[in-house]
Amino acid sequence: MAGSSSNQSLFTIAQGNKLRLTLSLPEKHAASVQQVVRANFTVSSQPGKIFKTTLSRTSGLLDQHDRSLTLEFDVDNTSGELQGGDYAQVKLMLKRNKPSTWVPKKSILTNQSGTFIFILDNQEIKRIPIKEGVYLDTLTEIFGQVSAGSQIILKPSEEIKEGKISK
Known part of the structure; x- marks a missing residue:
């Protein structure tokens, strides 16, 4: 100075x-x-x-x-x-320590009770709570109890109910 x-x-x-x-x-x-x-x-x-x-x-x-x-x-x-x-x-x-699960953005439902995806497992619809990670184009990285090969419902709505699908 x-x-x-x-x-x-x-x-x-x-x-x-x-x-x-x-x-x-x-x-x-x-x-x-x-x-x-x-x-x-x-x-x-x-x-x-x-x-x-x-x-x-x-x-x-x-x-x-x-x-x-x-x-x-x-x-x-x-x-x-x-x-x-x-x-x-x-x-x-960047590289995750564990492999990530990626889903289309439109398959994620967010409401007052949280963020979810819906999967179809043995003719049963299940609501799975998730946390969102990184976004890449039309995909979102998610964390939750989802395994590779899960059948994810692509356009969920709040009207979807959990439970067995009747034939």
């Missing part, structure tokens, strides 16, 4: 050849962070150009205010293509 009563800096030091990409990952994705996480990102100042990087470090703890995990990626910028302070659109390559 210049002078005893000044609040303005005379200059700022910046390292432009190595930048840090920082992002907050929502809690529901935190368990998917492995030791090697790859990220592709774009910046609006360079449309169509995709930059690649890998995870350098994490905070290791969830932020108590927004329930997120901070991820930091060191980005090589020796070419000078990027500017510090740019906002990036980031795609992370």
Whole structure:
């Protein structure tokens, strides 16, 4: 600072050849962070150009205010293509510890009592409580007592009742 009563800096030091990409990952994705996480990102100042990087470090703890995990990626910028302070659109390559179950979005029913899917099992309709994970196009990742090969009712409504189907 210049002078005893000044609040303005005379200059700022910046390292432009190595930048840090920082992002907050929502809690529901935190368990998917492995030791090697790859990220592709774009910046609006360079449309169509995709930059690649890998995870350098994490905070290791969830932020108590927004329930997120901070991820930091060191980005090589020796070419000078990027500017510090740019906002990036980031795609992370995450992998769940266990295989996920994916269903069409339209097969999920949400009402006052929760979020569910309906399955047909041995001529019996069952309502299965679920938690939603990640969305990908028309599919939603779900968590609940659903196994691979379950027959899922595609367009459930609140009028569907659990129980045996009579012939």
